Amino acid sequence: MRFQKFVEKEQLYSGAPTASEREVITNVRLTLVEAVSLLTRGGAGLLRKDSYALGQALEWSKLDYRARKLAMESACLDALAERQRRPRDMKIETTTVRVKVGKSEILFLAHTIPAAVSVAAARELVGKPFLADYQHVGG
Numbered sequence: 001m002r003f004q005k006f007v008e009k010e011q012l013y014s015g016a017p018t019a020s021e022r023e024v025i026t027n028v029r030l031t032l033v034e035a036v037s038l039l040t041r042g043g044a045g046l047l048r049k050d051s052y053a054l055g056q057a058l059e060w061s062k063l064d065y066r067a068r069k070l071a072m073e074s075a076c077l078d079a080l081a082e083r084q085r086r087p088r089d090m091k092i093e094t095t096t097v098r099v100k101v102g103k104s105e106i107l108f109l110a111h112t113i114p115a116a117v118s119v120a121a122a123r124e125l126v127g128k129p130f131l132a133d134y135q136h137v138g139g
Contacts, residue, residue, distance in 0.1 A: 001082065006055050065114040069125050073110035080108050096136050109136055 081088035111129040115122035
């Protein structure tokens with residue numbers, strides 16, 4: 001669901017209009033070959049460099065650290081809820097998500113660092129979430 005929204009927003013496919021299914025398949029294959037070739041030539045360094053220029057990472061880079069931290073945590077919780085094939089209930093799952101694993105239910109509390117650990121301002125927001133985890137579980 002998030003990926004489809006990302007593709008719609010970015011409109012990364014720029015192939016020529018097609019008249020048949022065969023042309024669509026050919027254009028998609030050419031697009032994939034070009035993308036894989038670009039990533040292969042640039043290596044992981046290119047991927048890391050470009051990752052802040054697309055999608056959510058670009059949006060997050062425009063935020064201050066506190067807002068970025070909250071956005072990153074929200075994205076983590078949304079992803080966990082989506083793995084359960086359900087949306088996150090924002091009324092009761094504002095900072096946590098319960099995920100069924102086997103017969104058990106696990107409570108996830110996302111806690112992120114909004115920049116590199118070497119950035120002091122980002123480190124200051126980390127804190128020690130495990131000292132307050134008991135506050136998120138009802139008895």
